[in-house]
Amino acid sequence: xxxxxxxxxxxxxxxxxxxxxxxxxxxxxxxxxxxxxxxxxxxxxxxxxxxxxxxxxxxxxxxxxxxxxxxxxxxxxxxxxxxxxxxxxxxxxxxxxxxxxxxxxxxxxxxxxxxxxxxxxxxxxxxxxxxxxxxxxxxxxxxxxxxxxxxxxxxxxxxxxxxxxxxxxxxxxxxxxxxxxxxxxxxxxxxxxxxxxxxxxxxxxxxxxxxxxxxxxxxxxxxxxxxxxxxxxxxxxxxxxxxxxxxxxxxxxxxxxxxxxxxxxxxxxxxxxxxxxxxxxxxxxxxxxxxxxxxxxxxxxxxxxxxxxxxxxxxxxxxxxxxxxxxxxxxxxxxxxxxxxxxxxxxxxxxxxxxx
Amino acid sequence: xxxxxxxxxxxxxxxxxxxxxxxxxxxxxxxxxxxxxxxxxxxxxxxxxxxxxxxxxxxxxxxxxxxxxxxxxxxxxxxxxxxxxxxxxxxxxxxxxxxxxxxxxxxxxxxxxxxxxxxxxxxxxxxxxxxxxxxxxxxxxxxxxxxxxxxxxxxxxxxxxxxxxxxxxxxxxxxxxxxxxxxxxxxxxxxxxxxxxxxxxxxxxxxxxxxxxxxxxxxxxxxxxxxxxxxxxxxxxxxxxxxxxxxxxxxxxxxxxxxxxxxxxxxxxxxxxxxxxxxxxxxxxxxxxxxxxxxxxxxxxxxxxxxxxxxx
Numbered sequence: 001x002x003x004x005x006x007x008x009x010x011x012x013x014x015x016x017x018x019x020x021x022x023x024x025x026x027x028x029x030x031x032x033x034x035x036x037x038x039x040x041x042x043x044x045x046x047x048x049x050x051x052x053x054x055x056x057x058x059x060x061x062x063x064x065x066x067x068x069x070x071x072x073x074x075x076x077x078x079x080x081x082x083x084x085x086x087x088x089x090x091x092x093x094x095x096x097x098x099x100x101x102x103x104x105x106x107x108x109x110x111x112x113x114x115x116x117x118x119x120x121x122x123x124x125x126x127x128x129x130x131x132x133x134x135x136x137x138x139x140x141x142x143x144x145x146x147x148x149x150x151x152x153x154x155x156x157x158x159x160x161x162x163x164x165x166x167x168x169x170x171x172x173x174x175x176x177x178x179x180x181x182x183x184x185x186x187x188x189x190x191x192x193x194x195x196x197x198x199x200x201x202x203x204x205x206x207x208x209x210x211x212x213x214x215x216x217x218x219x220x221x222x223x224x225x226x227x228x229x230x231x232x233x234x235x236x237x238x239x240x241x242x243x244x245x246x247x248x249x250x251x252x253x254x255x256x257x258x259x260x261x262x263x264x265x266x267x268x269x270x271x272x273x274x275x276x277x278x279x280x281x282x283x284x285x286x287x288x289x290x291x292x293x294x295x296x297x298x299x300x301x302x303x304x305x306x307x308x309x310x311x312x313x314x315x316x317x318x319x320x321x322x323x324x325x326x327x328x329x330x331x332x333x334x335x336x337x338x339x340x341x342x343x344x345x346x347x348x349x350x351x352x353x354x355x356x
Numbered sequence: 357x358x359x360x361x362x363x364x365x366x367x368x369x370x371x372x373x374x375x376x377x378x379x380x381x382x383x384x385x386x387x388x389x390x391x392x393x394x395x396x397x398x399x400x401x402x403x404x405x406x407x408x409x410x411x412x413x414x415x416x417x418x419x420x421x422x423x424x425x426x427x428x429x430x431x432x433x434x435x436x437x438x439x440x441x442x443x444x445x446x447x448x449x450x451x452x453x454x455x456x457x458x459x460x461x462x463x464x465x466x467x468x469x470x471x472x473x474x475x476x477x478x479x480x481x482x483x484x485x486x487x488x489x490x491x492x493x494x495x496x497x498x499x500x501x502x503x504x505x506x507x508x509x510x511x512x513x514x515x516x517x518x519x520x521x522x523x524x525x526x527x528x529x530x531x532x533x534x535x536x537x538x539x540x541x542x543x544x545x546x547x548x549x550x551x552x553x554x555x556x557x558x559x560x561x562x563x564x565x566x567x568x569x570x571x572x573x574x575x576x577x578x579x580x581x582x583x584x585x586x587x588x589x590x591x592x593x594x595x596x597x598x599x600x601x602x603x604x605x606x607x608x609x610x611x612x613x614x615x616x617x618x619x620x621x622x623x624x625x626x627x628x629x630x631x632x633x634x635x636x637x638x639x640x641x642x643x644x645x646x647x648x649x650x651x652x653x654x655x656x657x658x659x660x661x662x663x664x665x666x667x668x
Contacts, residue, residue, distance in 0.1 A: 052561045073567030085558035089580035098576075099566030146562075158558075 001028040002063030002076065002153035002186055004049060009058035011041070011048055011210075018044045019210045022058070026154075026188060031180050034190045035197040036207035037233070042190045045207075046156050049188065050079050063153050073099070075154075078147030082159040084139040086131040086146075092118075093127040096146045110149075117148040120179070137168045144179070157189040161196065173199060194234050198222065206230045224264070224346065228353040231278050231346060237307055237318040240284075242277040243350060246270070252277050252347065255313035257292060262343030266356035275356060276348040281307065281318035283341035286330075290337035296330045306330075310338060417441065417636035424632050440633035444641055448634055449625065450618040457638055460618030464598055464645075466529060467614055471536035472593045476586060478537070479544025484574050486545070487552040488560045498549065505542035513606055520607065527609030535607045536597050544589055551585040552578065587656045595646040615642050 004026035011019040018041045026032050034042040047053040049060060051072035060068045067075045086095050093114060100110045118124045121141045131139055140160055147155055160176075161169045177200055180187055191197055197204050198218045206213040206221060206229075214226035225231035231239045244254025251260050252275060261277070286308065294312030308319045308330050319338060321328050330336065347356040412429055417440050419433040446456035453459070482501075486494050516535060520526035525534070555578070563573045604614035619642045623635050 047561070050561070050565060052564060071567075072561075072565045077565065079562070079565045081558040081562060083556045083558050085556060085562040087559070087563070087577050087581075089577075098563075098568070102567040102572065143562075146566075 001184060003028045003061075004154055004186065004188065005059075005061035006045075006049070007059045007061070009045075009048065009060065010056040011044055011053060012056040013044065013053070017210065019048070022210070022212060024205065024212065024215075026186060028186055029184050031177075031187045031189065031200055031202045033197040033201035033204050034188065034207060035194065035201075035204050035233070036192065036213075038192055040207045041210040042192075042207050043158055046158055046188060046190045049075075049154075050077055050156050051075050073102075076152050077154050077156055078150040078152035079156040080140070080143045080147050080158065080160045082162050084131070084136075084143045084163070086139055086142055088131055091128050091130055092123060092134070092142050092145075095131065095142055096149050099146070099150055113149045113151070114145075117145040120148065120182075121145050121175075136164050137172060140164065140172060144176075148183075152185070154186045154188065157187065159191055160189075161191075162193070169196075176200060194236070198234070206233060208233075223344070224355070225278070226355055228276065228278070228348050231348070235280055237281050239278045239280050239346075240315070240317045241348075242279065242315045242317075244275060244277060246272045246275045246347065246356075248272045254315065257313055257315065259291075259340055259342045259345075261345050261347060264343060265345050266347040270347070270356045274350050276350050276353075278346040278348060279317055279340055280344065281320045283344045284310070284317050284319035284338055285341070286310075286319055286321060286328075286336050286338045288337060290339040292338050292340065294336060294338060296332055296334045296336055298332060299330050308336075310336060312338075413636045413640055417633050417640060419633055421629070421631065421633060440631070441637040441641070443631070443634045444622070444638035448622050448631075448638065450613075450621045457615060457618055457622070457641055460613060460615035461641070463608070463612050463618075464604075464615040467532055467536070467604065467608065467612065468594055468597045470533045471540070471597045472590055474533065474537050475540035475544045475593055476589045479541060479589065480548045480579065480582060480586070481574065482541070482545040483548025483550075483552050484578050485570075486549045487555075488557070488573070488578075489570065498545070501542050501545055505546075509539065509602065513602070517606065527607065529608070529612050532604060532608040532612060535603050536593075536600070539603070540593055540596065543592060547585055547589050547592075548582070551582065555581070584656070587653060591649055591653055591656075594649055598645050 004024075006022055006024040009019055009022040009024075010017065022045065034045060036042045044053055048055050049062075051067070051070060051074075055068055058068070059066060062075055062077070072079075087098065090098065096114045096117060097110045100113065114127075115124075118127060121144060123138070123141055123145055126134060126138060126142075131142065134142065140163075143160070157176075161172055164172065173196055180200075189196075189200060201218050203215060204218055204221045205215050208229050214221055214230045216224075221230060222234050225234065225239075228241065232241075242254050242257060244252055244257070246252050248271075249260075250270075251258060254277065257277075292312060294310040294317070296308055297311045297316065298309040300307040300309075305320055305322045306328075308321055310317050310319055317338075317340075321330075348354065349356055415431070415433060416424060416429065418436045418438070420435065420437055420439070423434060444456060445458055447454060448456050450457065450460060485491060486498055491497075517526060520531050520534075525531045559577065560573065563577050568576065598614075599616065600614065601616045601620065604612075605617045608614060608617075619638055622638050
């Protein structure tokens with residue numbers, strides 16, 4: 001277990017600034033997820049922590065020691081890559097022990113560690129196979145095993161599940177979480193998949209264009225997004241945005257849509273003026289006695305729930321409907337009444353996009 | 357990746373379509389249309405065109421000189437004899453000495469083996485360094501190397517002769533190997549660079565995290581997975597070096613003249629009668645090594661090129 005400290009980190013690749021003045025503290029034993037769209041610099045950031053990309057300026061500290069210019073193998077890290085990156089000509093066993101052999105570890109210790117990792121990942125029967133004889137899920141397990149045997153202080157994951165199909169991805173995601181509970185090591189995990197981020201992370205770092213947009217627990221980031229980018233990136237269907245204005249009494253109005261947001265929406269004592277209302281689909285409820293009126297424009301059945309899209313005064317809101325009964329059958333064009341849970345909405349500044 | 361998935365999908369698609377079109381295909385195959393007859397005629401003609409000289413060579417090499425003088429170059433030998441082959445191999449005059457082509461054969465072997473191994477090894481190291489370690493000015497270096505491939509050999513012969521003479525190695529085995537090494541470098545580097553460019557960068561990163569350095573990554577990770585491209589490189593280099601004439605003539609020196617040079621001496625002898633049967637046998641003997649290589653490794657060759665293009 002070790003902490004990771006990034007201070008004023010700058011990374012320039014090919015003359016382009018990828019990471020700008022980034023500060024980040026990773027606590028010991030934490031599962032930190034770097035989340036963002038492709039090209040936001042999250043992978044580059046992870047590679048620079050691993051020492052595979054040189055930092056232009058700033059400092060990287062791992063376990064209290066300055067590692068800014070250290071070789072990847074000296075940093076006490078284990079890394080898992082998206083494409084597995086197993087050595088194709090070596091057996092599973094040799095793949096896992098390659099690094100330990102280079103480090104000059106005695107054979108008995110190597111055997112013990114590889115055996116331990118293989119047992120933890122259910123790879124015992126596959127030790128003599130070549131990577132080409134393994135399925136995708138098994139390959140990624142071997143790649144995780146190769147990181148495990150290093151008994152590293154910090155584990156780095158670079159989109160490890162992106163190459164797997166949906167079912168395996170969910171399975172390995174659970175295994176990774178259990179593994180983290182078991183080992184208690186610090187883990188830094190890069191993904192563009194919000195489900196992985198929400199389920200795995202103890203804290204999420206949302207990144208865009210080389211800069212941190214928000215750091216917080218999954219719930220925090222989801223419930224109180226710091227700006228419109230974070231709000232729109234997390235959640236499916238995405239948060240709906242409604243342009244309107246806030247009056248002095250704290251009432252938000254946009255055409256026919258009007259409500260008094262609860263105290264969680266924004267900083268206390270926020271002044272009136274133009275504002276953007278952010279509403280998550282689960283906070284829009286279709287009810288006969290709802291205060292707001294709209295028309296159903298589209299229904300998307302999802303099996304265990306359905307997404308009903310409602311047009312209301314020129315704005316489109318999504319609503320999640322869970323109960324599957326005859327009363328909850330909606331048709332496009334149908335007029336419905338609905339409510340918005342005013343205590344759970346967010347308000348943003350229309351210019352900067354930041355939370356009010 | 358894409359190629360793989362397409363290749364994997366294809367058989368399924370074909371199988372699916374087959375049910376519908378099977379009957380149509382069957383009738384179409386049975387009918388011998390005029391177009392099909394034309395295609396076969398053309399292919400047969402082309403095969404004949406390329407095989408006829410070879411046929412004449414083989415047949416002539418098995419005849420006695422009397423039979424050759426009687427004419428009928430397409431006729432099969434009446435009394436087949438291996439004597440011309442024996443002469444070509446061990447007694448024919450290749451200039452002043454009359455020991456046959458075997459000295460030239462062993463000279464060629466002595467030139468070809470190091471002239472294949474060294475360029476492959478150094479080309480692989482070049483390609484590996486260029487695609488993974490990306491030294492400063494890597495692209496410039498590579499560009500200069502490629503530009504070197506377009507300069508005609510003839511332009512460089514005289515300067516190289518002067519340089520070798522100054523270094524005191526002109527006309528020796530190391531000289532000719534060095535020349536082949538230099539001229540083989542652009543192609544070998546290009547082959548390996550392109551092959552390694554298709555290897556995921558993450559594999560290299562994983563080895564770095566595991567603590568492997570420049571040489572260990574090359575020897576333990578990259579080289580073992582380079583077999584397909586090594587085969588391709590070996591075929592290109594062996595045939596190139598074996599078939600070379602001008603470089604061997606100029607740089608190898610009197611003692612190390614390759615088989616091609618000696619073959620030329622045999623055939624261009626101006627004294628005495630022309631021994632056509634021995635000449636034919638000598639020519640086939642000289643061409644045998646590259647020929648055997650192509651026949652023996654054709655499958656590998658195609659597989660290697662495909663692996664280099666598609667992998668990753």
